[in-house]
Amino acid sequence: MNTAIVDPMIPVPYQVRSFQKELSDTFTIELTPASGRRPFHFKPGQFNMLYAYGTGEVPISMSGDPADPSKVVHTIRAVGTVTDTLMALREGDNIGLRGPFGSSWPVEAAEGHDLIIVTGGIGLAPLRPAIYHVLKHRKKYGKVCIFYGARTPEDILFRKDLESWRGRFDMYADVTVDRGTGDWAGPVGVVTNLITRGRFDPHHTVAFVCGPEIMMRFSVQTLNGLGVTNDRIHVSMERNMKCAVGLCGFCQFGPTFVCKDGPVFRFDRIQKIFPVREL
Amino acid sequence: MTGEAGAFGAPRVLAAKALDQLITLLAQDGYEVIGPTERDGAVVYDTVDGAADLPLGRLDEQEGGSYRLKSSRKAGYFHHVVGPHNWKRFLYPPHQVLFTAARRRGGFSITVPDAAPPKRAFVGVRACDLAAIQKQDTVFTGRDYKDPGYAARRAAALVVAVNCTRAGGTCFCASMGTGPQVGPGYDLVLTERLTGDRHEFLAQAGSQAGADLLDKLKGRAAKDDDVKAAEAAVTKASRSMGRTMVDGVETLLKENLEHPRWDEVARRCLYCANCTMVCPTCFCSNTQDETSLDGNEAQRVRTWNSCFSIEFSYIHGGAIRREGRSRYRQWITHKLAHWHDQFGSSGCTGCGRCITWCPVGIDITEEARAIAADKGRTKT
Numbered sequence A: 001m002n003t004a005i006v007d008p009m010i011p012v013p014y015q016v017r018s019f020q021k022e023l024s025d026t027f028t029i030e031l032t033p034a035s036g037r038r039p040f041h042f043k044p045g046q047f048n049m050l051y052a053y054g055t056g057e058v059p060i061s062m063s064g065d066p067a068d069p070s071k072v073v074h075t076i077r078a079v080g081t082v083t084d085t086l087m088a089l090r091e092g093d094n095i096g097l098r099g100p101f102g103s104s105w106p107v108e109a110a111e112g113h114d115l116i117i118v119t120g121g122i123g124l125a126p127l128r129p130a131i132y133h134v135l136k137h138r139k140k141y142g143k144v145c146i147f148y149g150a151r152t153p154e155d156i157l158f159r160k161d162l163e164s165w166r167g168r169f170d171m172y173a174d175v176t177v178d179r180g181t182g183d184w185a186g187p188v189g190v191v192t193n194l195i196t197r198g199r200f201d202p203h204h205t206v207a208f209v210c211g212p213e214i215m216m217r218f219s220v221q222t223l224n225g226l227g228v229t230n231d232r233i234h235v236s237m238e239r240n241m242k243c244a245v246g247l248c249g250f251c252q253f254g255p256t257f258v259c260k261d262g263p264v265f266r267f268d269r270i271q272k273i274f275p276v277r278e279l
Numbered sequence B: 001m002t003g004e005a006g007a008f009g010a011p012r013v014l015a016a017k018a019l020d021q022l023i024t025l026l027a028q029d030g031y032e033v034i035g036p037t038e039r040d041g042a043v044v045y046d047t048v049d050g051a052a053d054l055p056l057g058r059l060d061e062q063e064g065g066s067y068r069l070k071s072s073r074k075a076g077y078f079h080h081v082v083g084p085h086n087w088k089r090f091l092y093p094p095h096q097v098l099f100t101a102a103r104r105r106g107g108f109s110i111t112v113p114d115a116a117p118p119k120r121a122f123v124g125v126r127a128c129d130l131a132a133i134q135k136q137d138t139v140f141t142g143r144d145y146k147d148p149g150y151a152a153r154r155a156a157a158l159v160v161a162v163n164c165t166r167a168g169g170t171c172f173c174a175s176m177g178t179g180p181q182v183g184p185g186y187d188l189v190l191t192e193r194l195t196g197d198r199h200e201f202l203a204q205a206g207s208q209a210g211a212d213l214l215d216k217l218k219g220r221a222a223k224d225d226d227v228k229a230a231e232a233a234v235t236k237a238s239r240s241m242g243r244t245m246v247d248g249v250e251t252l253l254k255e256n257l258e259h260p261r262w263d264e265v266a267r268r269c270l271y272c273a274n275c276t277m278v279c280p281t282c283f284c285s286n287t288q289d290e291t292s293l294d295g296n297e298a299q300r301v302r303t304w305n306s307c308f309s310i311e312f313s314y315i316h317g318g319a320i321r322r323e324g325r326s327r328y329r330q331w332i333t334h335k336l337a338h339w340h341d342q343f344g345s346s347g348c349t350g351c352g353r354c355i356t357w358c359p360v361g362i363d364i365t366e367e368a369r370a371i372a373a374d375k376g377r378t379k380t
């Protein structure tokens, strides 16, 4: 056995090039290698393991443009120990990174189809690279629809992106909130309500769905009801991950390792185990 | 395998005292020799300096939730079977430092500990345990990503295997197809024979390193009778095994994920994780971060973990496997069913450790059988 193989568990130091606050608990960081490591390519939907010095390591999806590998962009919601520490990062600080890992949104296989994207909350971050890709190659797709749900209008992530997508004539973007506040005049309710409002051909549609499991469950049901079959639905699963390379066992989901067989799964491949409680 | 002359020479018969010589030879070759030795009432694996450190004349009585050693005139060096230890503790230690990060002006630098592996000889590796090592080889070095530490330690290990001529009280390796006859992958394999005043080993090399050792140990050429007697003893051990795994367990478990038996076993299980710690194939690990008091140095440590722990499935908002039934189900379905999808074989060797060392005697073969007897039922 080769003893010179590199350890996939060892992070590489990166430097924070910019820090941008998105929402009260959400921020975007752009990273650059601390010493001349060459930029890496990633596919939309893939993630990195980000290491905060002395605190821990967490899986975070890439949220930037896959066509520009010089920018390593992550959008993070602070929910606990590590992500809180990451939120305290500032320009020039160091962070450890390993990746990219995992499967990706099948943007190429979706060419020639209508494409609908259903997501909520921070779930938009892992989908943004796919949206960038699709818009860059807009002619290769049929209709393109984005359905996004947030808790309140103040929680709408990437508002500028959403507004610009909504303003385009070659796509449809719709946003709903669980609870309308302030002068919100848009839709109120769950994101699945939006799906039925979009105009697309369900029999020639590919769907990308990313959000909490319960939201994905209802989205799949709605899509099935319209005639989108499970082999054309793709979801991104979330599990605790300690290694991201199939060695720690934490991310197991039935026969799969979410870190390397996922996080993006074609739904028909997990439809049997997806409804099993606490699997 | 014991029968014919293999690629590395014909089998030989060694006097019992050759075991001490073997340990000395290995030490002279620079190996740290690890073998079975008695400590705190159990046979464990630790450094041995000579045959005197091995549990000569000791037998283990094992049953669900119980283990006891006793003396017996019928017991040689290896008539005991497997104890609470397994070989993974040497190939994938319970506590590993992954890296040290030192704080520097404007950031930190990362240092990886020196990975030069110790040269170790494992003496007394049972058929089930050689199979377990091979299953872990697949986990750590046979898929997309490899663990370099494991690969290096494994490459530096020499295996002296032992055929079992007595089955332990909780063994079921025969029905898992891993033993009691040792399969390929050893450097040297021994079959111990103790009859009347004859105490000897039938030895066969499985590698050049094993053949070189056997050359030095001399002994005499094995006769047909020696080989036949050894084979008969192993076959007898195989037939005397009290437990078996039900047929078709992979499909059985996959199709019974909501069986009420999961609730039933959950009421007995203590979630102590003993089963996963003693299991020679369980490989799950957590990572933790430790920081020096002044904060100038941080370490990332990898420690064994278990699907029975609540942190194992924790994600923001709470653990996925909150209920005991889900955690027990995760363990046994991973071992007996999903391992096939992931690694192309069962994750269980039938070593019986999880049965013996479960404080309440939960028996993996019995749980599978209970589901088989009543398949298709779902929780109401």
Ligand SMILES: Cc1cc2nc3c(=O)[nH]c(=O)nc-3n(C[C@H](O)[C@H](O)[C@H](O)COP(=O)(O)OP(=O)(O)OC[C@H]3O[C@@H](n4cnc5c(N)ncnc54)[C@H](O)[C@@H]3O)c2cc1C
Binding pocket: A047, A056, A057, A058, A059, A060, A061, A062, A075, A076, A077, A078, A079, A080, A081, A082, A083, A084, A122, A125, A126, A237, A238, A239, A240, A241, A263, B314, B315, B316, B317
């Ligand atoms: C493939 C993948 C991609 C992700 N992409 C993003 C992203 O782009 N942006 C973002 O904000 N979040 C993302 N997450 C979720 C993010 O990893 C968790 O919010 C984060 O691990 C929480 O860690 P913590 O230490 O701050 O929280 P704590 O609650 O203190 O967590 C303790 C430990 O539990 C584990 N853990 C907790 N929550 C999760 C979770 N939701 N998923 C996995 N492990 C968890 C972590 O190991 C963490 O160290 C992603 C998760 C996965 C699996």
Ligand code: SF4
Binding pocket: B275, B278, B279, B280, B281, B282, B335, B347, B348, B349, B350, B351, B352, B353, B354, B355, B364
């Ligand atoms: S599951 Fe039990 S019997 Fe099977 S290998 Fe692990 S400890 Fe041995």
Ligand code: SF4
Binding pocket: B268, B269, B270, B271, B272, B273, B274, B275, B276, B308, B354, B357, B358, B359, B360, B361, B362
């Ligand atoms: S099955 Fe037995 S050994 Fe395993 S966690 Fe439950 S009580 Fe502990």
Ligand code: FES
Binding pocket: A240, A241, A242, A243, A244, A245, A246, A247, A248, A249, A250, A251, A252, A257, A258, A259, A260
């Ligand atoms: S995160 Fe370790 S196996 Fe998937």
